[in-house]
Amino acid sequence: MPASFEEFDDLAWDHGNALFLEWKKRLTLRQTYYDVAKKVEEHANSGRATKIDPPQKGAFNVYYRVHFSHGPKALIRFPIPAYFQYREEKLMGEVAVMRYVADKTSVPVPLVLYHGSAEESPGGLGPFVIMEWVENEGDLADVLNTPGLAYSDPPVLNPQIDPEILDEVYSQLADILLQLYACDLEAIGSLDFLDGDVTRDPVVCRRPLSLNLSQLVNFARVPDFELPSRSQTYKSSSEYYRVLADMHLRQLSFQRNQAISSADDCRRKYVARQLFRYAASRNRLADPRFDRGPFKLWCDDLRPANILVGRNNSIAAVIDWEFAYAAPAEFAFSPPWWLLLKAPDDWEAGLDDWVDKYEPRFRHFLSVLERRERELIEQGRMDTPHRLSGCMRESWESGHFWVAYAAQRSWAFDAIYWKFLDERLFGKNESGDLRERLKLLPAEQVHAMEEFVERKLREKNERTLVDWHAEPDARARASVPAAILDR
Template identity: 30%
Template sequence: MSGSFNVCFFARFEDGTMWVVRIPLEPVVEDSWIKIQSEVATMRYIKLKTTIPIPRVHAYGQSTQLTKSGGSATFMICDFILGQRLQFDKVDNATEERRTRFLDELIDILVQLRRLEFPTAGSLMPNPVDDSEPIVGGFLGMAMNELQRDTGKKKNLVSFSSAEAFMDHQYSILSEYYAVPMANLQQPSIEEHLFVLDSLAEQIPQLLDPQWSNGPFVLSHLDLRCSNIIVDQDLHILAIIDWEFSGTVPLQYFTPPLWITGEGRSGGFLSFQDAILRSFEAVLQAKSATSESCAQLVREWNWNNKPKLMFPIVQILREPDTLARVYRRHLCHRFYEGSLKEVVSDFFAHQKRAKRLKPLVSRRLEASKRYTEYLIDHDLLFIDQDEERREAERVALIKEGMAKLGIGKLTSTSS
């Protein structure tokens, strides 16, 4: 079985126990050995410090025995959790009782993560002196992994002692992401991208609360999408999986799952009508009456103040390809009057700040034309180029990684 970042094999023992062997696909995953070490350190720390249900790690390392070529491959062996990946529709259509119980369990997990504070922002790494106390290394973000993959350029992994430095770094990754040529871009799309980037550069510093500038930095999953939550048929949470891009982050970057609050959804969203969001808020408020930890989250996730504006910004920084969609639906009306199209048109027609961006529009338009011609010449151009190009490139990289591992058709293994 293969996913976006790993290929997995399954081992079933005589007593029915199952383990999964996960091998990062190196063309897709940069710094795979560092990533595995970080994920293991994170999972073992969570096992030690919380009751959050996660798979137990049995072994990890690098081996030449996993490939036909004899090349080294990174691996991790952990428990396979019997259950099913959470489906959004199952939560959305659940009875109020079942949905409330699920959200209650999810909030308990978020509360436990909120308690895990660190002096700096980054990714956990094994401590050579004390396994029970991991150190904070450079931040291994998913957005940075995607940027390195797309550009072929390595980025230095760094940790951060202030929220401002962390957010500046995440914004720089976002900005560089949109400097990479894309096919079939038209001038209005380029202007939209540049306008939104300019707007975020202005808004992010204003939204950062100075009281949290130097911490705390909180351990966060950072990819808590539905598919990374394993549940049973009654929506009891059995495990949280795929901690590969987790890290310690500024408090402003520690959010509820953004598919709950709406920013992480691709479809339509009306917050005042949304059953999942309303239930989440109600459960958290109810729990806050008897739990100071939940009351703390209510204060820090103040739905009617600045922190709520950070949710869509965090979504964009985590997944840069959601830039225009999230800004259009969740931010534009908070800062401007009119549609995003109207605001962008006015900005480039009348604002002085637009003057420095106009040459960049021309350069990116020309770069897009050259890139499009290259794709056409090599029969790689898709009609829906933005989504399909990225998907095709991802699939090609996965196949390349599987080929390097000597994998053809994937089958389960047993022992």
């Protein structure tokens, strides 16, 4: 990871990994295989289970593939447990989104056969979902990846890729983005089934369970009671941007290890977050044209590695919808960060080099998107108001791409804020002195800064892992001081 970007709390990471390793012991037990096969056989309607493949691990889930005497194969997938991870909430949101996408679009998604709670879980492995297996030749990242990279290396777009292959891939990706963009939703939040009734259409009725929120719990140890309640939804983008800005401050406040490197580093991070909150509180982050919606279906983890392909690079299915929710329209307007396969905060050569490499690929993608829009409009398959290309171009050229990107990623926030957002939001700081920016903040926040810095330095040296939920006075001890949260 580039030095300019931040790291998760390594003790929290190790703790989560230890929980996973303990859970992993059950995955290959003979009885677990038997229970898994029986449960999938019960719901797959494909005859008798004849074979079960060893469990496979992804970033967030483990799955088994089950073969049958007749009919298609199926898989059963379990969210991986980590400390305070919202496994049931995550799984139900994904099931609801997949139902919604299947009903509202022609984007191919796996057919959900059944989902169940931890109480009925085979092998005691936790909540689960059973889906039809989608036959595939790999994923889209395999098609686009640079030849010669090791299997363990993160994929990077092949700089010598055939332009015709890229055109074909981009055209299919454009179709997916255009269909998701056409999905208008009435509030910001995750979809679910009201009262757990899966016979009803899914609706937005829960907090947006984003990838960043999950990471705040697992890798910054932000306690549940410091996050939005599970029933919280939002009727305006500006309100949600304020919530996202507050989450960045909570990440800095609660993460004890790897949160800061020095007193000056802490001050810069504190000031950046408070300035971002200041801008959010004055509605300077959300696009006023779309502040009250319509809101758009957005998936944090939509990327080529989660798009399965068949023969001739045709898309077979889009998978892994667990961090999908109704979001501000600006998220959907943003150019896809994954055109290079690697995110700007994972680019070893730094942000400037990422932009240099990204921009030509974005222009190429934009031309394909515009062409596809014209074709769909001529065919009567798309309305002109659902054109996405103009908004996407404006997002990149205005720099709002970086506002939306930084709002969603607490660990990428600081480098992006100082590189792309500070001057955009508050004008040029000729001296470069942090004290000039402090003049913009309320006096209470300025006065609280040094005490905050002292606390973070103590925590840096203590090297501990705190379980806030086990503390008898957790809320009193854990809460961010009121002066810091003043706007």
